[in-house]
Amino acid sequence: MQAGVDAAALAGARSFEARGTGPESRDKQVLAYFRENFADDFLGAGTVLPVPTFSVVRGVNVTKVDASVNLPLTFMSMFGVGPQPIAVTATAELQPRPLEIMVVLDDTGSMQTLLDSGKSRMAVLKEAMHGFVNVLYQGSTTRSELALGMITYTVTTNVGGILTDAGVKIKTIDGYTNLNTHLKGKTGIGEEGLAWKGCVENDPTVRDLSASATTFETGATDVLRDIPADGVRPYLYPPSAETKNRKTNRTDAAYTTAAALPADYQPSNLQSETGDSRRNNMYRLTTDPDIAQALANTEAWKQHFFDYYRGLNEPSSDKDDDVIVHSVNDGYLNPQGSADYKIMYSRIPYINDNTAWAVANARYAYPLPTGTLNNLKMPSPNWQCPNPGMAVTYGRGKSAYDNFIDNDNFPLMPASGTLHHIGMLWGYRLLARDDLFPRTNPIPDQEPIRAIVFMTDGDTQAGGHNTWYGSYGRLAEKRITASTNANTFRNQVMYRFGKVCQKAKTERNPIKVYIVSLLDPEDVTENVFTACAGSNYLETTTTTQIIDAFRNIAVDLVQLHLTQ
Template sequence: MRQSNYRAGIQNAMRLDGVYAMRVLPAAGRQAKSLAAQLAHDRSGNVLILSAVAIIPILGMIGGAIDASRLYMARTRLQQACDAGALAGRKAMANITTLTTAEKALAKNFFDFNFPAGTYEATNVVANYVRGAQPGTVAGTASIVIPTTIMRLFGFETVPMSVTCESTLSIPNTDVMFVLDVTGSMLETPDGDTQTKIAGLKQAVKEFYAALGPGTSTGAGRVRYGFMPYSSNVNVGKIVYALNANYIAGGTGVEEVEYQTRKAVTTPIYIPTYGTESAPGGATTSQPSTGYTDWADTNAYVSGTSQADCNRKSLPTGNSTTNSTQSSGTRGTAAYPQNQVSTPYSSQQTTTQPEYRYDYRQGYVRSGRSWVFVQVCMEQIRTKTTTVTSNWNTTTPVSWATQEQFASWNYAVWPVDVSSVVQNGSANNPTYWTGLTNGGNPNINEGNVGTGNYYTTGTPSTITWDGCIEEAKTLNTITATSALTAPSGAYDLDIDLIPNSADTRWKPFLPAIQFRSDNRDWLGRQNGWIQQGFAVCPREASPLGQYASDYVATTKSSARFNTYVDSLTAVGGTYHDIGMIWGARFLSQDGIYAATNGDAAAPGGFQVSRHIVFMTDGTLDTRPNANDPWGINNLQGKIAPTGTNENGLEAIHRRRTSIICNEMKGKGFTIWVVGFGIDTMPTELQECATDAAHWTLAIDSAALRAEFQKIAQTIGGLRLSS
C-alpha cells in the first residue's frame, strides 16, 4: 500500500515553528520584563518598542511557513516521481513473481525524469524499486534531503523526508470480442509495408494479448477473449448448434428450409414383374396329308431276268419314319396396366411312309462295236408324308412397380430438408440425380465463370456443412435513412435473439445446393463464385474464453491464442453488419450466452467490462448476386427489393450496421474501431465507435500494432495501489 507521509511533511514544518517558539519566545519575555520595569512610569514610545520586540517571533513564523511550503511541494514532487517509476516498472514487468535488474533500472529512469537533479536543491536523492509483497506489484521507496531558507537563521539547515509507492496492473472482469475483417483485400500489402494486411493483423492481435495479459486463472480479474472473423458470412452455426440444437433449423428433427436451388422434373416409368406361368391350355390338332410322290429309281436292279420273273420278285419292306418338333414359346410383352400375358406354344409330328415296286425294262445297248440285248428289273420307290400339328398357350400374371425417370431440372426456390446435414455434418445432395435417365448425365453442370468463359463440372453426390449460416427472418423495408432502432420483425438485427420458431432459427449455409434460376449457375463449384467471393465461409468463430492456463510470462503469449490467430485466412466480400451482429451476440450478457456472459456468472460477482474491438481495411463490398446470409438478394429480395443495384444495397447494409452499433451502445459495450490501410474512416464506422476517442486509422502494420497495444493498455487500466 502507498504510504503518503503527507502528514509527516506538515508535521516537519510545524515542528520547525514549534522549536522556534521554544527558543525565541522565552528571551523575548525577559527583555520585555526588563523594559517594563524601567519604563513603568514612562509610556511614551511604547508602540515602537513593542513592534521591535514582536518582529523576531513574526519573522520566525513567516520563515517557518515559507520553508513548510517548500517542503510540502518537494514531498509532492517526490511522491509523483516515485509513483511514475513504480508504474513504469509494473508496465515493463514480464514475470509477476520477479522484478528484473533491467526493469528496476527502467523504473529508476522514470523516477529521475520526474525528479531531475537539483529539484528544490535536494541532495542525497535515493530511489529503489522491488517486487511488492503481492505478485504482480512493484514497490518503491524514495528519500531526499531538502535545505531550508529562513529557518537556517534559527539553526535548522536541512530537513530529510521519504515516501513509499506501489503499483499494480488492476484489471476488472473483462470480455474482449475481436470482430475482424478477413475479406479478400486483407491479402494486399499496404504501400511501404513489408507484410500483407492479414499477417499484420495477426501480429497486432497477439501483441494486444501481450499488452492486456491473460487475467487471473481464478477469481476476480478474469479476462476472456473471443473472435468473430467475418467476410460475406460468419462461421458460427456449429458453435450455436452445440450450445442449443434448437437454435439451428433441423437441429432437433425434420425441418425444411427454402433455398434458391433446383428440383428434378421426372416422368413415371412402369416396371413389370411376372408371376408363375400357368399350365397349357387351348390345344388344337390338324392332320393334313401330302399324298404320294412320283416313283423314283433306287438304283437297285436285277439283270437278265424276264418280265414274268420281275413281276414275281418280292418287294422290299420299307419302315415309316417320324420326326417331331416343338416351339419353346415366346412370352408376350406386358403393356401397363395389363395384368397378364399369354405365351403361345406349338408342336409338329411328321411321318414318312415308303412304297416300293419293280419296273421291267428291256432293249439293246451298245457294247463296244456291237449291240447287246439287255433285260433289267429296276427297283423304284415313292413316299407319302403325314403331318400332325398341335397348338396351345399359357398365361402369366403381371404386377407393376413405378420408377421416376429424369426429364429436366426446375430452377426456383424450393424447400429442402436440412436435418441430416445439420445433425450429421453431411447428407445426400438433393440436387444430385441417382435414378433413371433417358440418356445423358443430369449431374454435369455448365455455366459462366464470370469472365466470359464456361465451366463444366459435376455435382457432388453428397453435401457438407462448414458452419456458416443463413440469418433469421428479416425485413426488406429498411432503407439508408431508417431509424437507428431495430424494427420489430427484423430478427436478424436482434442481438439477444433466442430462436424458438422457423422464422427465428438460423439456417445452414449450403452453396453446394444453390443455383441461380436466371442463368442456372451452380454456386457449389470450386471456381468462379467461391474464388471471387460470391459464396464463401470464413474461419470458424471462437466464443469468449480464457487463455490463462498456458500463458508464458517471458514471452507474454499463449500457444492456444496464437494457434487460433494464425489460422485466420482472407477471402470474400465485406459485410460489416453480419460481423457486428454476431460479435455482439457472442458478447451479450442477455442473449444465447446469458448463462455464461452475465455479471452474476463473473468471478466475485463483479460487473464485466465488455469491449468490441472492430478492425476493417475498407468499406462495404456487397453484391446483389452473391450468396450471403440472406440468400441471393437479386432473386429472393430478403434485404432489399430484387433488382436493387450494388450501391443501393450497400447503403442499406451501412444503415443496418449503424442500427447494430446503436443497439450495442444501448447494452453498455465499449466499441473500438480501427481502420487499417485506409485514408478515411467511413462515417457509419466513426459513429459506431463509443466516441471520437475510440476510433482511429492505422496506415500500416506497425501503426496497427501500436493502436492495438494502446487499446489493450487502456482496457487493462494500469493503476497505483491504494
C-alpha cells in the same frame, strides 16, 4: 514527489508489455508521467530520475517506481543543517474484476496487403493481438476473472459450432444440412465437401432501413440481440462462376435471360487456376448421377439452378438443352410462368468437363498450422467461410488465444468483399446473450465490464459480379434494399451496423465498443464507426499505430490500482 511516482507507476503498469526505447515504451512512460508531476529542480532538488522495476509476482504484473533526492534546505542551512534525504515509492498492479470481451477480426483477402514495415496487415494484426492478450493476462498464463471470445468474419462468420453447443436452433436446409439422408449410405462420391462448416447468413429482415442508429424499424430482426425462433440460416454459397461465351464475348452472363446458349455458361476461370482473381465455384452434387439429380431438386439447390440457368429456356425453340423442365412431363417450361418445375442435372452445361466443374473441396479451411492438409481451394459451398470462432468463456488459458491468433486468423483468398455487420451482430449477440451462452462469473457480487473490440482494414463492399454471394445473398435477391446498386447495398449494411452498435451500448450492462480501422475508410463507413465508438474509434495506417491501438485498448480495459 510521491504524486510523481504514483502517476509513473500507473503509467508503467499500463505500458507493462511495451518494451523498447520508443516514446510509448514503459520506461519512457514512467519518466514522462513522473516529470508531469514532479518538475526538474523543484525546490532546488535538481534532476531526479525515477527508477522503475517491472516484475511478475504470483502471475501478476507488478510495476514499482522509486525516487530519491537529497533535498537542500535553504533556510535551515543557515543553522548548519545539511540536505535531507527523501525517498518515495509506489507500486501498481492489476485490480481483479470480471471482464468479458468479444474480439471481432476482419479476415478478408485484403489483409495480405503489405504495410510500411514490409509485413502484411495480417502479420501485424497477429503481433498486435498477441500484445493485446499479453496485457489482459498481465504476465500470467491464466486469469480466472477474464472471459474472452474471438470470431472472425469476411462476408459471413463462423459461429455455427458455438450455436450448436448452446442448443440454438439451426434451420434445416434440405439437401445441405441433412445431406446424409440423401446419400443412401454411399461414401467416396465427393460428398464430404458438401457438408456445412458452420458459417451463417443474416436473419430475415426488412428493406431500406433509415440511417438513424437510434431508429429500430419493425421487422428488422438483423439488428437485435434476439435470435429468430425458427432458427439461424446456414451459409451456402451456390455452385456458380463468372462466365464468358468466348464466341460472343458475353461476360458474366449467368442469372440473365440473355444467356440462351450453353456456351454462355462456360466459366471464365478453369478449376486448375489458383490466382487471386479466380471466380470458379462450380462444384458437383456428388459423382453419383442419381443422387446428384435428387439433390439438385432439394431446397438447397433447386431455386438456385432455376435462377442461374433460366436463360436456356428463352427462347423456347431449342428445348433439348434446357436445365429447367416441367415437373410432370419433362417438357418445356416457361420460366416466366408459375408451373412447377424440376432440374435436369445431367443437362447442366459443362457438368462433365473437369476443367469447369469439380467435386467440392473437403479440406476447405485455413492452411494453418504449417503442414496441414487444409486449403482455400475452390470449389466449395463454404467458400468465404472463415474458421470457427471461440465463445466468451471464463478461465480459458492464454495459450488457447495465442493458438487462435496464429492458426485461426488468416486472409481468406481470393477476396470477395467485406460485410462488417455480420461480424458485429454476432459479436454482440454472443457477448450480450449470457442466457443462451452462459458463463459463470467467478466474482458474482461484481457485474462484469463488457466490451466489443471490432477490427477491419476497409469498407463494407460487395463483389462486382452477378455471382457474388454473401450473408445477405446476391444483390439481385434484394434482401436488404429494393436497389441492386452496390453503394446502396453498402450503406444499408453500415446502417444496420450502426443500429447493432447502438443496441450494444444501451444494454442493461452497457457494452463498451472499440473499433480499429487499418485505413481511412470512405465517408459512410467512417461516419458510422465514429458515431458508434466515439473516441474509441482508432484509425491506423502504420505497423506501430496498429500495435499501439490494441495495446491501449487492453490497457483501458484492465483495472489497475496502487498497492503501495
